[in-house]
Amino acid sequence: MLTGEKLREVITVIEENYAEALQNKEQQPSPPLSDKMTKILKERKEKAFQQMISFIKEKGMDMQALGKGNFNFHNAPVGIIFATYPWKNQNFLKCTVSAMENFLLAATAKGLGTCWINVVSICQDYIKKSLNLPEELILVDGVALGYPLEDSPLNQLQRERLPVSELTDWL
Numbered sequence: 646m647l648t649g650e651k652l653r654e655v656i657t658v659i660e661e662n663y664a665e666a667l668q669n670k671e672q673q674p675s676p677p678l679s680d681k682m683t684k685i686l687k688e689r690k691e692k693a694f695q696q697m698i699s700f701i702k703e704k705g706m707d708m709q710a711l712g713k714g715n716f717n718f719h720n721a722p723v724g725i726i727f728a729t730y731p732w733k734n735q736n737f738l739k740c741t742v743s744a745m746e747n748f749l750l751a752a753t754a755k756g757l758g759t760c761w762i763n764v765v766s767i768c769q770d771y772i773k774k775s776l777n778l779p780e781e782l783i784l785v786d787g788v789a790l791g792y793p794l795e796d797s798p799l800n801q802l803q804r805e806r807l808p809v810s811e812l813t814d815w816l
């Protein structure tokens with residue numbers, strides 16, 4: 646759990662090292678995935694981003710400031726890093742991701758706002774060094790925690806949902 650100085654320290658580490666971390670990540674081999682699936686996932690991602698970008702433009706919001714939110718935990722007062730250790734069958738990882746999701750749901754039930762922060766895993770080597778955390782620890786990701794701005798136009802964005810039938814195979 647990070648607040649105050651420590652949260653600012655992590656934000657600075659992210660801002661200063663993101664470009665390099667991203668470049669390192671992109672040099673890693675892609676996971677094995679068929680061309681068909683790669684195409685479907687790429688198209689979905691592009692569509693989601695397109696919708697988000699047109700919404701932001703339509704509302705006249707500052708795209709750069711919003712983008713920066715991904716680095717500064719959207720100005721939330723609290724940042725949380727979910728971390729785990731490698732284990733057989735990735736079982737610890739599964740437990741941690743489910744704990745994250747439970748945390749997001751519990752916070753929402755209490756009227757708090759959260760946002761998953763993906764740059765934490767991207768910049769994890771730099772963050773671990775700065776916070777003196779064990780090298781073997783896996784930083785799964787971060788979560789920004791605060792009170793939602795109910796009147797922020799961004800919170801009116803309704804993301805398109807794929808129908809369940811498109812995501813389900815009945816065997």
Ligand SMILES: Cc1cc2nc3c(=O)[nH]c(=O)nc-3n(C[C@H](O)[C@H](O)[C@H](O)COP(=O)(O)O)c2cc1C
Pocket residue numbers: 715760761762763764804
């Ligand atoms: C693995 C993962 C990483 C995410 N990373 C970010 C992020 O870095 N910044 C962000 O604003 N939202 C991030 N999100 C939140 C999504 O953009 C989205 O708001 C969230 O999954 C809820 O979906 P919905 O908006 O369709 O309800 C992430 C979500 C997931 C599952």
